[in-house]
Amino acid sequence: MGNFVIRDLNQSFPRDDGSRLVVLDHLSFEVQDKEFVCILGSSGCGKTTLLRLIAGLDEAQAGSIILDGEEIRGPNPKVGMVFQEYSLFPWRTVIDNIAFGLEMKGMGKEERYRIAEKYLDLVNLSQFRTSYPSELSGGMRQRVAVTRALALDPVLLLMDEPFGALDAQTRNMLQKELLEIWEKTKKTIIFITHSVDEAVFLADRIIVLTPRPGRICQIFPIELKRPRDRTSVEFAQVRRQVLDLIGQHCVIQ
């Protein structure tokens, strides 16, 4: 299961002059099991803050984050995360990176390699199993990072602009791959992006945040059938709708 509820989430940081910078303001939304949700917003709107709270890496000032009826307080094995920056451990080979979480669970070498191998196959990187991350391209590194998060079989996968640093072609390819993986593994995914194109291509629903303080501006279901064709007329129409909406309602006031 991967039912996920956020209620009345507040977060603010102290400023130098003593006042507080409100980053998230009474944020509430729900995500269904196995749903792919994109959170869309310009930089500085608190997207990453929100994701870090869900991951349990930071603590919210007020409000609750509930996964399958259980409140999240601190990092949780049911939640996986893929960071924006390159986060592979450079001193471990690809297979040891993927098997890291399993190793932490105390699983023996043979079994964790068997599982890691299976996931490595899923992203067609088997021939790089003993390579070090420095030997991989940016796209491959992020594929391994996704695989590493999946190897622990989380119910909820958080992705913080994971393809942001990649070139457009690699990015499109990885988006397609991610959807295939999602079809196969059926995780609930919360994916952060600032690209409307990426959000429309990936999401079941797009949650648009306003910047400073982060509030929900609109929730936008995407009804387009998969696989989506980003050059089709329908795709362009949806994109325009989302862009118009952001332009009308979700700019800084």
Added chain:
Amino acid sequence: MSRWEQKNHNRWLGVCAIAIALIIWEAIAAGIIKNPFILPAPTDVFSAFIELLQKGRLILDFEASLIHFGIGLIAALLIGIPIGIVMGWSRRFDAFLDPVIEILRPIPPLAWIPFAIIWFGLTSWSAGFVIFVGAVFPVIINTYSGFRSVPRIFVETGKMLGCTKNRDLIRFIAFPAALPSVAAGIRIATGVGWMCLVAAELFGVSNNGLGMALWFFYNLHRMDYVVVYMILLGLIGLFFDMLFRYYMDRHFLKWRTGEVA
């Protein structure tokens, strides 16, 4: 010219420089000064080296020095690395230990010789102690700064993957991430410790030792022997450094290929 040829070419330049230095040295010593007590010529030094080898003394001196050096360096690693780790990992330990270390650190290792003798007597342990004092601070400082600069992303990634205990985070994330810096510290410590060796042996902790022998032959005014020991000290230090670099590059830092030039 290919890169390989270029590299080979540059190596020849280095050999040439050594040869030229030897020729100038020989010319000055044999042609101008003409007094082997003030400046022994390279040829004198070479025959002195052969004599010392035949006496079988060099090996004994080398062994004794290796013991002193080993005691000092191993103690520096056993004590320095854990201190560096706790200081790098915990801000509280850092605040607690930093003043003591900053006060002790500038004291020259040789200033500890009187207490080395009082505490350990005229034994290999007191020579080892002086070398330890020289070697321990680079180990602490580099381990500390290595731990301080572990990227936050690695620690957070580790936490998300179920590595949440401090002990595990240090063992599986922070230590491997800090290893290049720790290794650099050990390398500096090796150099500093080796430099302390001569002085550590001067006060007569043993009958043998490279530093001990250097001093002994100075008292006998055998300056050609003194130069042999000087050169040996330099070459052995260089050899340790190269060995260490080779070993580190091969076994620990494979993953850094492509990151360092």
